[in-house]
Amino acid sequence: MFLLALIAVLGAALIVNTTRLTSHQVPPGAPADITIDQAMAVTHLAGAIRFRTITTDDEARIAPDVWPTFHAYLAGIFPLTEKNLRRETVLNDSLLYTWTGRRPDLPPVILTAHMDVVPAAEDTLAQWTHPPFDGVVADGAIWGRGALDDKNAALGLLEAVEALLARGFTPERTIYLGFGHNEEAGAASSGAAAIAALLRSRGVHDAVLVDEGGWIFDKIPGVARHVALVGIAEKGYVSIELSVKTDGGHSSMPPRETAVGILARAIDRAETHPMPGRLDGAGAALFDTLAPEMSFGMRVLFANRWLTRPLLLNVLSKQPSTNASIRTTTAATMLRASAKDNVLASTAAAVLNFRLLPGDTPDTVMAHLGDVIGDPRVTIAPYHGERGDAASAESRTDGPEFAALSGAIRAVFPAVVVAPYLTVGATDARHYGNVARDLYRFVPVDQPGSTELLHAPNEHIQIDVYMKAIRGYAAIIRGISN
Numbered sequence: 345m346f347l348l349a350l351i352a353v354l355g356a357a358l359i360v361n362t363t364r365l366t367s368h369q370v371p372p373g374a375p376a377d378i379t380i381d382q383a384m385a386v387t388h389l390a391g392a393i394r395f396r397t398i399t400t401d402d403e404a405r406i407a408p409d410v411w412p413t414f415h416a417y418l419a420g421i422f423p424l425t426e427k428n429l430r431r432e433t434v435l436n437d438s439l440l441y442t443w444t445g446r447r448p449d450l451p452p453v454i455l456t457a458h459m460d461v462v463p464a465a466e467d468t469l470a471q472w473t474h475p476p477f478d479g480v481v482a483d484g485a486i487w488g489r490g491a492l493d494d495k496n497a498a499l500g501l502l503e504a505v506e507a508l509l510a511r512g513f514t515p516e517r518t519i520y521l522g523f524g525h526n527e528e529a530g531a532a533s534s535g536a537a538a539i540a541a542l543l544r545s546r547g548v549h550d551a552v553l554v555d556e557g558g559w560i561f562d563k564i565p566g567v568a569r570h571v572a573l574v575g576i577a578e579k580g581y582v583s584i585e586l587s588v589k590t591d592g593g594h595s596s597m598p599p600r601e602t603a604v605g606i607l608a609r610a611i612d613r614a615e616t617h618p619m620p621g622r623l624d625g626a627g628a629a630l631f632d633t634l635a636p637e638m639s640f641g642m643r644v645l646f647a648n649r650w651l652t653r654p655l656l657l658n659v660l661s662k663q664p665s666t667n668a669s670i671r672t673t674t675a676a677t678m679l680r681a682s683a684k685d686n687v688l689a690s691t692a693a694a695v696l697n698f699r700l701l702p703g704d705t706p707d708t709v710m711a712h713l714g715d716v717i718g719d720p721r722v723t724i725a726p727y728h729g730e731r732g733d734a735a736s737a738e739s740r741t742d743g744p745e746f747a748a749l750s751g752a753i754r755a756v757f758p759a760v761v762v763a764p765y766l767t768v769g770a771t772d773a774r775h776y777g778n779v780a781r782d783l784y785r786f787v788p789v790d791q792p793g794s795t796e797l798l799h800a801p802n803e804h805i806q807i808d809v810y811m812k813a814i815r816g817y818a819a820i821i822r823g824i825s826n
């Protein structure tokens with residue numbers, strides 16, 4: 345009898361929690377009243393793709409005149425922007441545009457994108473329907489490297505600015521456009537970091553920033569509508585080396601345990617005992633926002649996380665993409681041991697790459713590794729002595745900035761659900777923590793299957809998707825600059 349009553353109370357609590365959920369969606373804002381010449385915009389982006397602004401590990405491989413000619417190209421195709429905004433080069437190859445607002449006393453807006461692209465690997469060239477740097481327009485799409493990452497954002501922003509200028513629009517807040525030239529290079533001296541330092545030296549602080557990161561997804565389990573994922577934080581990054589030193593020697597009389605064997609067990613322990621999963625911060629914010637938009641069964645699960653958390657974490661751990669959003673991930677990436685088949689390794693070493701959830705730090709990861717490996721013969725140290733980066737701070741979702749961004753997205757994509765999330769890859773936004781208070785990682789692109797095209801063959805953007813992206817940027821500029 346008591347058990348029945350308990351089940352009834354529990355059932356009632358689950359239902360009450362579920363029905364109490366209300367949508368977080370803001371009403372669509374006003375669409376920007378702009379005219380875009382589609383044929384021109386397509387020509388501009390296709391032309392931009394033809395510039396081989398490729399970032400490789402070897403900077404010498406970039407043709408030396410590619411950046412100045414690309415800058416001149418942008419100046420030529422966006423004459424109103426060139427006339428009304430101040431354009432500066434930073435670190436020679438990056439660009440900073442300044443569009444002074446009516447109220448320069450208000451915190452400014454920083455809109456960023458990167459102009460460089462990854463190479464098209466030699467052995468994948470045969471898979472491209474259209475060559476990666478020809479900027480071909482065919483089958484209703486613009487094809488080539490940078491069509492989605494990230495020349496669509498740089499050119500899309502400039503098209504939006506140009507169209508707004510043509511309508512006589514002046515922003516209230518000052519707007520900066522920051523276009524880095526080496527985002528894909530990782531640790532190299534970063535154009536974005538130099539732009540941020542320059543802005544800082546000019547007194548910029550507490551800005552609102554929009555960079556790449558999320559876009560609009562069509563396949564979020566349990567949600568029928570497309571979802572605009574806006575990154576409010578990004579994961580940190582650290583690589584850690586495990587190494588084992590032994591006497592080495594000839595392999596004809598090996599000891600019971602070799603350096604390689606000891607190392608292999610340590611890697612296995614690290615992989616099978618990852619950092620614990622968590623549903624908090626940006627991850628929790630995502631599910632709080634999505635839950636009210638889900639089917640009833642899924643709503644029950646997500647509205648009652650006090651009860652369902654272990655189950656949810658278990659399910660989310662199964663897929664690499666969802667696993668990455670709930671924990672600091674462990675990826676064994678490099679191995680080094682003996683160079684000869686009949687020589688015992690005197691040193692065996694492996695590198696593990698970790699992407700850090702907010703709250704975890706390189707130090708907590710090292711401590712965790714020490715615990716789970718539990719073998720003093722394994723030395724655990726930062727790879728190349730680099731201490732790595734902690735995750736970014738989390739930007740606000742309850743302020744007017746996020747509401748303005750959401751309203752702007754819904755002005756152009758009225759049917760989408762806008763949700764905050766944790767960006768698992770690294771973006772240039774991480775360099776702007778000093779000058780911006782709220783950093784949102786989102787590109788207004790709604791093209792199913794786009795994620796698979798990043799850094800891959802046949803990168804392309806459909807023309808209608810690109811036109812909407814430009815309108816999206818115009819709405820974002822209007823929405824958050826006023």
Ligand SMILES: [Zn+2]
Pocket residue numbers: 458493494527556
């Ligand atoms: Zn990118």
